[in-house]
Amino acid sequence: MRVKTFLWSCVIIAASSFASPADAEFVYRHKTVDVAVVPDTCDIPWGGSLTNGEDIVAYEKQSVPHTETCSFETRVCRDGQLSGSFTQSLCTVQPIPVCGSEGQSGLDCINGTKTTAISHGVQTLQWNGSDWDFVSVSCDSGYKASGQTCVANTGKWVQLGLGNKGTENISATSPCSPIGAYGYAWVMAPPPTMRQPMQFQCR
Numbered sequence: 001m002r003v004k005t006f007l008w009s010c011v012i013i014a015a016s017s018f019a020s021p022a023d024a025e026f027v028y029r030h031k032t033v034d035v036a037v038v039p040d041t042c043d044i045p046w047g048g049s050l051t052n053g054e055d056i057v058a059y060e061k062q063s064v065p066h067t068e069t070c071s072f073e074t075r076v077c078r079d080g081q082l083s084g085s086f087t088q089s090l091c092t093v094q095p096i097p098v099c100g101s102e103g104q105s106g107l108d109c110i111n112g113t114k115t116t117a118i119s120h121g122v123q124t125l126q127w128n129g130s131d132w133d134f135v136s137v138s139c140d141s142g143y144k145a146s147g148q149t150c151v152a153n154t155g156k157w158v159q160l161g162l163g164n165k166g167t168e169n170i171s172a173t174s175p176c177s178p179i180g181a182y183g184y185a186w187v188m189a190p191p192p193t194m195r196q197p198m199q200f201q202c203r
Contacts, residue, residue: 039080040080041077041080042077042080042082043082044082045058046087046089052079055075055077056075057072057073057075058072058073058074058075059072059086059088060072060086061088062091062092063091063094064094066094068093069093070093071086071091072091073086113125114132118148118149119149119150120139120140120143121140121145121149121150122137124138137150142179142180142181143178152177152178153177153178154175154177155176156175156203157172157174157176157185158202159172159198159200160198160200162198170184171185179202179203180201180202181201182199182200183199184197184198184199185197185198185200186198
């Protein structure tokens, strides 16, 4: 912004015969020059303005992941120019997301759970902020939890009745697994007392 300012100059033309300054002839002349006018406000990127000398905090981004922090700077209005370059009025740090059953890991999530398949069952794990903690294990039919794994249930063979000849596949006096399984063995049974094929179930 520029304005025209009149600078007045006074040229005194004096005759050599003038007896005193009061007799001098004053002739006024003027000329025009350009004078710069400094703005007294600065525009704020998100709206509004500051007057010279005022400052405001600005952020680089509107939001950042939970693994980062918000960068900011103080922008000052000087002679109509706003210092700095950040353009956001606010910055939000995103919360740590909750883990899902799909098994997010690393620093991606917290306070959630996931399931993962193991031999004869499924483990449930919970994120503690830096690692997965074991919560529980669910085992397939015929298996039971043992620590963080699944092991076969053991029981005893219970005789059910006659089986088919030539199908012996168990030892009727040994522990059995899994519970509910069927097997066949030849045993001595009456009448008359003789070896016969019998069906057994693990119970």
